[in-house]
Amino acid sequence: MPKVTEEHRTARREEILVAASRCVARDGFHKTTMADVIRESGLSAGAVYGYFKGKNDIIRAIAERSIGAVAQLLADLVERAEPVHPVDAVEVFLEQMTALARETDGDMLKVGVQAWAEAVRDPDIHALAKEKMGAVRSVLEKVVRRAQRDGTMSSAADPAAVAQVLFALLPGFVLEAVILGDVTPASYVSGLRDLLS
Amino acid sequence: MPKVTEEHRTARREEILVAASRCVARDGFHKTTMADVIRESGLSAGAVYGYFKGKNDIIRAIAERSIGAVAQLLADLVERAEPVHPVDAVEVFLEQMTALARETDGDMLKVGVQAWAEAVRDPDIHALAKEKMGAVRSVLEKVVRRAQRDGTMSSAADPAAVAQVLFALLPGFVLEAVILGDVTPASYVSGLRDLLS
Amino acid sequence: MPKVTEEHRTARREEILVAASRCVARDGFHKTTMADVIRESGLSAGAVYGYFKGKNDIIRAIAERSIGAVAQLLADLVERAEPVHPVDAVEVFLEQMTALARETDGDMLKVGVQAWAEAVRDPDIHALAKEKMGAVRSVLEKVVRRAQRDGTMSSAADPAAVAQVLFALLPGFVLEAVILGDVTPASYVSGLRDLLS
Amino acid sequence: MPKVTEEHRTARREEILVAASRCVARDGFHKTTMADVIRESGLSAGAVYGYFKGKNDIIRAIAERSIGAVAQLLADLVERAEPVHPVDAVEVFLEQMTALARETDGDMLKVGVQAWAEAVRDPDIHALAKEKMGAVRSVLEKVVRRAQRDGTMSSAADPAAVAQVLFALLPGFVLEAVILGDVTPASYVSGLRDLLS
DNA sequence: TATGAATGAGCATTCATTCAT
DNA sequence: GATGAATGAATGCTCATTCAT
Numbered sequence: 001m002p003k004v005t006e007e008h009r010t011a012r013r014e015e016i017l018v019a020a021s022r023c024v025a026r027d028g029f030h031k032t033t034m035a036d037v038i039r040e041s042g043l044s045a046g047a048v049y050g051y052f053k054g055k056n057d058i059i060r061a062i063a064e065r066s067i068g069a070v071a072q073l074l075a076d077l078v079e080r081a082e083p084v085h086p087v088d089a090v091e092v093f094l095e096q097m098t099a100l101a102r103e104t105d106g107d108m109l110k111v112g113v114q115a116w117a118e119a120v121r122d123p124d125i126h127a128l129a130k131e132k133m134g135a136v137r138s139v140l141e142k143v144v145r146r147a148q149r150d151g152t153m154s155s156a157a158d159p160a161a162v163a164q165v166l167f168a169l170l171p172g173f174v175l176e177a178v179i180l181g182d183v184t185p186a187s188y189v190s191g192l193r194d195l196l197s
Numbered sequence: 198m199p200k201v202t203e204e205h206r207t208a209r210r211e212e213i214l215v216a217a218s219r220c221v222a223r224d225g226f227h228k229t230t231m232a233d234v235i236r237e238s239g240l241s242a243g244a245v246y247g248y249f250k251g252k253n254d255i256i257r258a259i260a261e262r263s264i265g266a267v268a269q270l271l272a273d274l275v276e277r278a279e280p281v282h283p284v285d286a287v288e289v290f291l292e293q294m295t296a297l298a299r300e301t302d303g304d305m306l307k308v309g310v311q312a313w314a315e316a317v318r319d320p321d322i323h324a325l326a327k328e329k330m331g332a333v334r335s336v337l338e339k340v341v342r343r344a345q346r347d348g349t350m351s352s353a354a355d356p357a358a359v360a361q362v363l364f365a366l367l368p369g370f371v372l373e374a375v376i377l378g379d380v381t382p383a384s385y386v387s388g389l390r391d392l393l394s
Numbered sequence: 395m396p397k398v399t400e401e402h403r404t405a406r407r408e409e410i411l412v413a414a415s416r417c418v419a420r421d422g423f424h425k426t427t428m429a430d431v432i433r434e435s436g437l438s439a440g441a442v443y444g445y446f447k448g449k450n451d452i453i454r455a456i457a458e459r460s461i462g463a464v465a466q467l468l469a470d471l472v473e474r475a476e477p478v479h480p481v482d483a484v485e486v487f488l489e490q491m492t493a494l495a496r497e498t499d500g501d502m503l504k505v506g507v508q509a510w511a512e513a514v515r516d517p518d519i520h521a522l523a524k525e526k527m528g529a530v531r532s533v534l535e536k537v538v539r540r541a542q543r544d545g546t547m548s549s550a551a552d553p554a555a556v557a558q559v560l561f562a563l564l565p566g567f568v569l570e571a572v573i574l575g576d577v578t579p580a581s582y583v584s585g586l587r588d589l590l591s
Numbered sequence: 592m593p594k595v596t597e598e599h600r601t602a603r604r605e606e607i608l609v610a611a612s613r614c615v616a617r618d619g620f621h622k623t624t625m626a627d628v629i630r631e632s633g634l635s636a637g638a639v640y641g642y643f644k645g646k647n648d649i650i651r652a653i654a655e656r657s658i659g660a661v662a663q664l665l666a667d668l669v670e671r672a673e674p675v676h677p678v679d680a681v682e683v684f685l686e687q688m689t690a691l692a693r694e695t696d697g698d699m700l701k702v703g704v705q706a707w708a709e710a711v712r713d714p715d716i717h718a719l720a721k722e723k724m725g726a727v728r729s730v731l732e733k734v735v736r737r738a739q740r741d742g743t744m745s746s747a748a749d750p751a752a753v754a755q756v757l758f759a760l761l762p763g764f765v766l767e768a769v770i771l772g773d774v775t776p777a778s779y780v781s782g783l784r785d786l787l788s
Numbered sequence: 789t790a791t792g793a794a795t796g797a798g799c800a801t802t803c804a805t806t807c808a809t
Numbered sequence: 810g811a812t813g814a815a816t817g818a819a820t821g822c823t824c825a826t827t828c829a830t
Contacts, residue, residue, distance in 0.1 A: 161388030168369025191358030555782030566759025585752030
């Protein structure tokens with residue numbers, strides 16, 4: 001098979017990452033073997049290694065996808081609308097994230113938790129996570145500042161500190177969803193509103 | 198063997214777990230090898246296997262310690278005092294957890310994140326985590342109900358939903374502390390208070 | 395396909411062998427991969443396999459070229475002139491071999507050593523090497539006999555035994571040149587003459 | 592099995608090297624697989640890796656043994672006696688080397704040729720070979736100087752150049768023995784004497 | 789005809805666990 | 810009991826070769 005388009009190549013990489021993500025959601029990064037990824041992707045060993053330098057490369061790419069997806073989601077969110085209140089931002093975000101999770105049978109959230117664990121021990125992934133999470137948090141900080149200008153939040157509040165809490169609500173939700181399994185954006189946001197009232 | 202031996206046995210198990218936890222904080226559960234644990238504990242392979250059935254047994258025990266520590270902390274907390282408001286409960290809790298983390302050079306938090314990841318893929322650890330986290334959350338729910346009785350919280354609030362949010366603040370803090378590294382109980386609680394005001 | 399194609403085919407084979415020889419000089423036969431040969435030759439995998447049945451075929455061809463070059467050299471040598479003494483034959487030969495080596499950046503000698511190693515373990519190459527080296531040695535034996543007839547060597551000498559020694563001087567020189575790097579035909583032949591005097 | 596003596600460890604390493612040398616004599620360094628070495632040594636994979644860091648470590652050790660053995664042989668030789676003439680030194684040396692080869696079913700010579708090939712492509716082994724061969728050659732140079740003092744060799748000869756030739760006789764003999772198979776120290780030395788007379 | 793992506797058997801190496809001493 | 814050398818299945822990865830386009 002001669003000359004394959006760049007698009008085809010990207011599509012194949014994506015296929016492999018999706019297959020590998022299924023494995024990671026099920027078994028975690030280090031209990032997923034390359035044989036698992038190969039089987040799940042339906043390709044041969046050599047083919048997979050033609051698209052990725054090795055297992056670490058795949059782990060890196062999945063962690064990036066997983067952590068980056070959330071950042072992308074929030075960035076889009078902020079572009080689109082002008083939420084009245086930071087809590088609304090959290091709400092819309094949770095709904096989007098939940099929708100994204102449903103598309104992947106909940107795998108995305110599970111992979112996310114694995115990515116956090118990897119970020120704790122792998123310096124490169126730690127740097128990546130720090131950057132992406134920092135970006136999300138600074139977006140939330142901007143939302144807070146805007147709300148203060150709008151008068152929907154007290155101007156006495158420290159935007160950075162509030163953003164720390166707002167940000168924490170996101171991984172907190174994910175963990176609760178994945179481990180306890182009984183949280184929904186609706187219940188969660190309603191609890192948040194109750195708490196704030 | 199007399200009872201001294203039993204105490205000795207427990208102490209040795211603890212030593213091994215502490216050594217293994219250092220490894221896990223550094224490398225994660227599955228990149229930590231038994232050779233690492235053996236080296237770090239200063240014992241022989243045979244000795245370690247005399248105290249634990251195998252690597253899984255050690256992983257189980259560390260995950261349990263890590264997740265259980267938090268539950269224990271909150272249980273103690275509730276026994277001792279009658280916080281005026283759920284946010285105070287969160288505050289006291291974060292301080293205690295931070296103190297505990299400091300004692301272990303921050304390892305406890307890192308191991309905690311690894312334990313979450315393990316809870317996602319190992320049914321036994323998942324069950325354990327579900328139980329412990331559920332217990333913590335139901336304690337928070339009781340705190341909410343108490344606050345409602347005290348009149349410090351609106352009785353219109355759904356205690357279960359509020360507890361979901363309060364609980365989420367804990368792992369959210371841990372993750373932010375471990376990855377972003379710039380949160381303290383003080384900044385975090387002040388942000389929370391700002392948000393609620 | 396017309397005859398031009400046949401010449402073209404031979405030229406292409408030659409190109410591939412030259413490229414592969416560079417690889418072999420650098421990495422040896424078995425650390426040279428087909429990917430190396432393909433890259434170095436600038437052709438595609440399919441093209442290379444159009445000219446050679448496989449890697450073994452290329453190894454065979456290179457070993458043959460390498461061992462055969464020496465044989466060819468000596469054959470030419472004997473045709474041309476009537477050396478006064480076997481030592482002169484050795485001298486002229488070393489000079490020619492050195493010149494040939496220079497043309498290929500010293501690769502030819504390095505490939506030669508690899509070919510010896512291959513002749514030790516591969517029966518086909520062993521047979522080839524035995525034949526070629528045997529031919530060279532028998533040429534040297536003829537040179538000795540001629541010298542005896544000329545009176546420049548004692549007729550008491552055993553031509554076969556003397557040829558063994560004369561022949562040994564050739565690979566001995568190559569090895570010294572490749573490993574120790576400080577021998578020249580001039581120094582070597584002068585040493586030989588000193589020894590004989 | 593606790594505590595094993597250093598001698599036992601050395602003996603095991605030696606066993607593995609002997610087994611691996613048999614493989615290398617048969618298949619060369621890079622066609623010898625670790626599975627071959629493991630099978631031939633009768634140990635398990637883990638055991639072999641307990642004595643050597645990896646395949647490269649084994650290759651290194653075998654190459655060193657093989658090249659060093661010759662150096663050792665000559666060093667012993669020079670200590671013992673005062674040969675009348677450099678040719679006698681070569682003779683005694685060849686006999687010793689042949690005896691050593693016989694002890695290993697001819698493997699030692701074959702491994703030697705493989706080691707030369709490795710010295711051409713591996714910088715570490717090249718350095719090792721250069722050192723050992725240089726040592727042997729300088730011993731031969733001393734023998735020449737001694738012969739000049741004794742009057743058995745012309746003082747006009749350049750000892751370094753003569754040593755180059757004397758040294759070359761050794762690998763030359765080995766290659767002829769291994770490839771052509773019809774040389775003996777006796778025939779070879781008789782040819783040398785004929786040539787010199 | 790030429791291409792180069794795909795194949796998959798084979799390789800070096802690791803590591804949880806055992807058990808003879 | 811304590812030791813640590815030995816085990817061997819499992820793992821990540823390579824590479825000679827093929828064949829659809």
